[in-house]
Amino acid sequence: MSDMTPIRQIGRPLKRREDLKLLVGKGRYVDDVRLPGMLHMAVLRSPHAHAGIKHVDLTAAKTAAGVRLVLSGKAFDGKIGPIVPNWVIPGSKVPFRPVVATDRVRFVGECVALVVAETLAEAYDAVGLIEVDYDVLPAVTDEEIAIRPDAPQLHDNVPGNITTIYKVRGGDYQKAAQEADQVIALRVVNNRLIPTCMETRAIVAAPEPDGTLTVYIGSQVPHMHRRWIAETVGIPEHQLRVVAPDIGGGFGAKMHLYPEDLLCPYLARELGVPVKWWESRSESHQSTSHGRAHTENIEVAFRNDGTILGLKVATLGNVGAYLSNMASGGPTVNTVNFGTGTYKIDNYEATSRVVVTNTVPVDAYRGYGRPEGAYIAERAIDAVARHLDLDQIEVRRKNFVQPAEFPYRPYGSMGVMYDSGNYQGLLDKALAAFDYDGRRKECETLRGSGIYRGIGVAAYTHMCGMAPSRRLAVSGFDRGGWESARVSIDSSGRATIYSGSMSQGQGHITSLSQIAADVLQIPMEHIDIVQGDTRQVQAGHGTFNSRSMAVGGSSVHVSSKRIVAKARKIAAGMLEVDEKDVSYSAGAFSVPGTDIVPLTFSKVARMAYVGHKLPDDVAPGLDETVFYDPVGMGSPSGVHLAYVEVDPETGIVDILDYVAVDDVGTLINPLLAAGQIHGGVVQGIAQALYEEVSYDPDNGQLLTGSLLDYAVPRAEHVPNIRSLFQETPSPTNPIGVKGIGESGSIAAPPCMVHAVLDALSPFGITHLDMPLTPPRIWAAVQSARTGASR
């Protein structure tokens, strides 16, 4: 008989079950897929930011060694495409986006032609032999310049280069501004980033003998990719199998539809053999979606005691040359809906404009819009504190939404509701861990001796796991917000769980097993998780928007509950007692208060499959599928603090400490949760201090074209991250989880900028735009000193 202590795995810092194969070099990423007869595709990309294509000469490439096929864009005209976005804000003007450019290119890196050859080297060699005659046109890369009347125009159906105008308002900002003691304005830039998954994109499309097509792709959203490829290439969806094997990071970049995702399946069907494409890193910088790229103009109205009365925001989101997958939604809904942050600002007015430019398309990257929204709220409140010379902590405390006010709708919003939280609790915990008072004094003392230290703070909240499905329709999505899970128990009582979520390193095999174990009351070793194969997993949306525990995990929870409910019925029949009298714990069905010998889960599973003694209303089998559509969305929140020292002579920032206190609801696995915070915070520090995509404004050339030029931080550029948690369970789902993946990259950029500005406050510097590189800081200090000596 089993130990009756209930199994409780949620909350335990279990080491990951998925590690072993990855540690010994047996991970299987798309580039590891090698199939007999496989050919290689290479793409010729536009060297111009904006040009007409006059003529493409494929002659020399066609006769090169090993070459099987050479095609330019015209070959696909009317055959596949166009590429259409999946989220279109109502009223948006959607530019036509061919899979391969035919008569015009609009960014450096756009596909112009392709080669299929026997080896990758031969394909690259032949790409070099394609000759294209371009008619170079004026290009525009900057969103503020692109909306000027004289700017080069990208698309006939997008006058003024603006695809979308989105407005949000609550209360009366004009009235608030009149009643305020003061109003200040600031313009902040949210720098363009490259997500930089360590595994670049890759795809292998393989025709199968039965006429179906298998596509191996590093996709965060395998079922959505199946649908998109099916619809765009014209393949019946049920004849398309998408397999996402191990994925080397996603961060949003691997949830979009790219030209190569369509070309390989099309070419594999045309040629009847597997076709592979692998993206080199430099290619990735000019073909995989970028992130952020906003300019925001902010006006904040406040009383002299630091109370914020109103906020007015006008944003420009640069989305590159076309509307990628979700590009009209990120800079609009995802950004300005969250522009008031954790603060009670009843009078709010925001306008977002989505702008096309001659740059790589911009789309979701870890946080997508929420980092930009939090940056607006946080830069505004920090500027108010600095302007009034009030303590940055106290001004935040004064304006926080109070714990009793949840669920809270900021500015009376219909679209935004923060389900739960305790921002004061987060702040107090962070201040204590950080020793705020001690360090504040330390900063003051050291300034006397010419050492410039500063403390930064940032608070955030957002919403994860966009749902329910009917709400997505209103927002302009062509998809739902549910997630599916199938729990299949075998005749020995072991579980295989087919989840529509898709891990790219998050550790779902461990965390989803923990969720299932608590309901199924069976050991972790008796649970397997299957993801990333549309032939095995019934349906799904995948992993993004910090949704996989709140939505995917809840789906596993609910389907596991159905398993136990059915097993209980079968057990009651076997024990010849009323179902209501049967209790279940630690893998055994028992009848408390009787001497009936408990029945193990495995015996009940066996009975479910032999079917010999089942109640009349119970069908054989123990297998449940749930499409879980959440009733609401969870709102993670957090307060982060950073301590820095800035050398005014070199502009170098030394990060002395970083404390993150996050409320992500119920913690499923504290070890993995801290890992998510560490990684997210470092991506946020990277945005604040190091990373920025640069374009030559004159000709639209990408200047950060490789990892030599784009400053992804190394181990020695970042600090230890002290990650702490506060658990306020979300009332919106049965597990109480909120979402964690995006927290760090939302909080860290403003936190770091505030720390550096605090350190530089003796110089009178009140604003700097990211990234705060040594030259930028040095120049600001020099200019402040020159100004002061004048």
Next chain:
Amino acid sequence: MSHPAALHTVTLDVNGTHKTIAVEARRLLVHLIREELGLTGTHVGCDTSQCGACTVEIDGHAVKSCTVLAVMADGASITTIEGLTGIGAELSPIQAAFHEHHALQCGFCTPGMAMSARPLLKDNPDPCEHEIRHGLAGNICRCTGYHNIVRAVESLASKGHQP
């Protein structure tokens, strides 16, 4: 000058096994390891020798195998991630430490990171945090923020055993 596609014979010791392979002069060692030898634990994460995902040990030194032409490795002794342990065998100390400290998420950088950490610990058996961070500066990880990788390597400092 010979044609880039002309074949050259190289002889290598890879994970303790003797190999003789004909390769193009332009073939990079990382491609020989991944494609001719099928050892796909060594990864390619960039094209400018920045990311370190392809790091292997050549004669005991951590080397980015994308910086070496296969013909240059003629006669060398090479250890890849697959050489540290086999499936089912006990993990080597560096692998076990990565598991223990949750020092990997997507796992793509992990083999290169481990192959850099081993020589780091061999050359300096008791590194401080700064030395670990500096010693791993040739390897990019985008998932972990490096925090737990540093913890894993620290846990092996001064243990006095072969990492």
